[in-house]
Amino acid sequence: MKIQKFKMNESGLNRFFGPLEAKIMDILWSGEERTIKDVQLELEKEKATNFNTVMTVMNRLVEKGLLQKRAEGRTTMFKPVLTREEFINTQSKEMTHELMDEFGSVVVSHMIDALDDADDDLVAQLEQKIKELKKER
Template sequence: MNDEQAQAAATPARLLGELEAAIMRVIWQHGEQRVRDVWLRLQPERPLAYTTVMTVMRRLAEKGLLLVRKEGPAYHYRAAMPPQEFVTRRAEAAVQQVLSDFGDVALAAFVRALDEVDPARLDRLRQMAGLERPPRETGEEHAS
């Protein structure tokens, strides 16, 4: 998998159901919303029942993706985390599940896969993981 394929794979839309992804896209783009606000924004492309949107938003809150507060008779929903944090958390949970299920066999598979990754991409991955290495030696001595 190259960098472009990896980035395309790492989207909330690939990790959520179609309607869940559409609702989260509205929340991420527009901030805190009432069910009615989301329902109205979805109508041009997706004529849905209000109760369908309400049910899915309630379930997204139960899953921890939305935070809810009540103001008068209306419930206001906002994202519990930005989209990239959601993707990161899902990836971390998936890796932990694979490691739990397969242990060292999974780790060996990861090592084999990493052995085929371009060094520049490995450097970017180390940065993403907070495991930055010092700059590579170029033959010059560096002052400490």
């Protein structure tokens, strides 16, 4: 699944989702399958949220391929298609490939510049990855 909009001026999950979508995904990533009512009750701890609104957003997340639903008797259960880590990995990988395709060496240069702020473990991982790529060529 490809997220169509990446919001530079947001942070965390809000970069990929609308505010309510982000909260719903966060709730569903934190545990077991849940019903719409379960999610609504969790959301109400912060702010009153209409059941129909939650239902609409969750069904849209199903349509986008982010959630899956299954019937359990008369109840519909929802869960994420990917874990949070898988989602972030997939989206960041896709975004990186798109940036490389469109802007090439400029992106690489900026990524290298960003390493000034990176911790030593991340730099070591990058060095290892570069060594592996060189061996494969």
